[in-house]
Amino acid sequence: MNRAMIMIFLLSLAMFLTACGGNEAEQDTQNQNTDDSTQSESANEEAQETNATAEEEVLVSLKNPEGQVVGTATLTEEESGVGIKLEGEDLPPGSHGFHIHEVGKCDPPDFESAGAHYNPTDAKHGFDDPEGPHAGDMKNIEVAEDGTVTADVLNEMVTLKEGTDNTLYTEEGTALMIHSDADDYKTQPSGNAGERIACGVIGE
CATH class of the missing domain: 2.60.40.200 (Superoxide dismutase, copper/zinc binding domain)
Structure with missing residues (x-):
């Protein structure tokens, strides 16, 4: 009985650690996407400002x-x-x-x-x-x-x-x-x- 409980605990721990790793990877991906989006928006704004100046x-x-x-x-x-x-x-x-x-x-x-x-x-x-x-x-x-x-x-x-x-x-x-x-x-x-x-x- 004790051995079964230990095995269940170890399996649960492994699943928990795997889930945490996945969440961190997902968060990193989301952060990267956010950074890319911010850079893209900044580039678009700069381009719009340049065009506005040229067409003033x-x-x-x-x-x-x-x-x-x-x-x-x-x-x-x-x-x-x-x-x-x-x-x-x-x-x-x-x-x-x-x-x-x-x-x-x-x-x-x-x-x-x-x-x-x-x-x-x-x-x-x-x-x-x-x-x-x-x-x-x-x-x-x-x-x-x-x-x-x-x-x-x-x-x-x-x-x-x-x-x-x-x-x-x-x-x-x-x-x-x-x-x-x-x-x-x-x-x-x-x-x-x-x-x-x-x-x-x-x-x-």
């Missing part, structure tokens, strides 16, 4: 000195710079200077609060100056006789990526500006482009 669009409303919206610009981060699609109305017909300025403030009526052209590389103004242009210099826009404008501009000297060189997201911010006259691409410091007639803060 920034809308800028440009107002005249009377506070009326006369233009809307869509800024997009592209491989070779920042693409700017401008659509406007109620503007004076003709060629107009179109620049990025160094301060994100558009206080009417003269918009002098936006400072000078955005120039993080301390260059000279103008595409025709051998020591230029400013990072904020861009080609003139052409307003039709009915006061409307549609323009696509690529600025290869700036970026929307924060914390990098020539970013448009500086501590003071930046602004888009339309001038009353054409930029001659050479006169210092702003191309003799005349008054500031429309201004919009980037990223406001």
